[in-house]
Amino acid sequence: MSFSARPPQAPTSTGSRRPSPLLLTIIAVLALVALFVVFAQIYTEVLWFQQLERFDVFATEWVAKGALFAIGFVLMAAPLWFMLFHAHRTRPTITPSNPREENLDRYREAVEPLRRTLTYAIPAVIGLLGGVALSAAWQDALLLLNGVPFGETDPQFSNDVGLYVFTLPMVNILIDFLGMIALLSFVASIVAHYLFGGVRPRETRGFDITRSARIQLATVLAVLVLIQAARLFLSRFGTLTDDSGLVTGATYTDVNAALPAMLIVSIAALLVAALVFSTAYFKSFRLTAISLGMLLVLGGVAVVGFPAAMQQFQVNPSQQSLESEYIQRHLEATRSAYGIDDVDVIPYTPSTQGES
Secondary structure (H helix, E strand, C coil): CCCCCCCCCCCCCCCCCCCCHHHHHHHHHHHHHHHHHHHHHHHHHHHHHHHCCCHHHHHHHHHHHHHHHHHHHHHHHHHHHHHHHHHHHCCCCCCCCCHHHHHHHHHHHHHHHHHHHHHHHHHHHHHHHHHHHHHCCHHHHHHHHCCCCCCCECCCCCCECHHHHHHHHHHHHHHHHHHHHHHHHHHHHHHHHHHHCCEEECCCCCEEECHHHHHHHHHHHHHHHHHHHHHHHHHHHHHHHCCCCCCCCCCHHHHHHHHHHHHHHHHHHHHHHHHHHHHHHCCCCHHHHHHHHHHHHHHHHHHHHHHHHHHHHHHHHHHHHHCHHHHHHHHHHHHHHCCCCCCCCCCCCCCCCCCC
């Protein structure tokens, strides 16, 4: 009894399939429609400003948006790219020594063909988002560049009022933007070092961290803490324009509890940042974890808990007497803003008896 051999089969192609021409056509048409809508909107604005003979206003707006977009893109993309690039360049040569590392090694092998593309694509995409976000603050940027003094000072810090109108809005935006950059850089550093072996899981519990990974993580985390310290310090000036209290501006609780607490916590954050940076030269992040935990507790108690307790148990029962000074500040600032601070106030005593 004989069996006929199965005829050989033609090898199947393992290459990637080319995208459908219909899909490419749809994408191209949608892109052209989007570009046409954007062009029509911009061209309409150009004609409008030219008709009003104020094309310089349009040009100033778009130059400011373009400059902020470029600055935001570079500030966001460059640190992220460097974090990914440095994590790969300083990766250790390791051999999997436990099942956890063997599983992780499979992910490394899967990511390696796309590593170079992702190293540039991820920072570029996030950089575009950062540029768009920062370009939205073009009015605040122009206020910062064209600020002038008011010639009047605030009653709390003795700063010129122009600081709160022209300078602080853009400075706060930049601080928040830098904080987001530092946070994303820290996350990117952790993920990159974990994938490339700078942070390796142990067989039982915990992680082994190489010296280069430890220096990078500690440095980025220290910068993040420094930025938060600056943000908290600048928040003290924001209390003068806060309208969540009884009146707009600093209230009794702000002046006697929140402002001192913010100053203390911001100084403590500077010390914690120094401790975090010092862990770059130690083999343990225990000091970093303890100092960050204490800072969070101090911030929660001093900045949130203590002012809330003062407001509830001391201010609310005697609000009229304790807030009288700060209500008067609010009234004086309002009169000055409306240009009626030089009006003479004449007391009037009503009478129920008419003249004979």
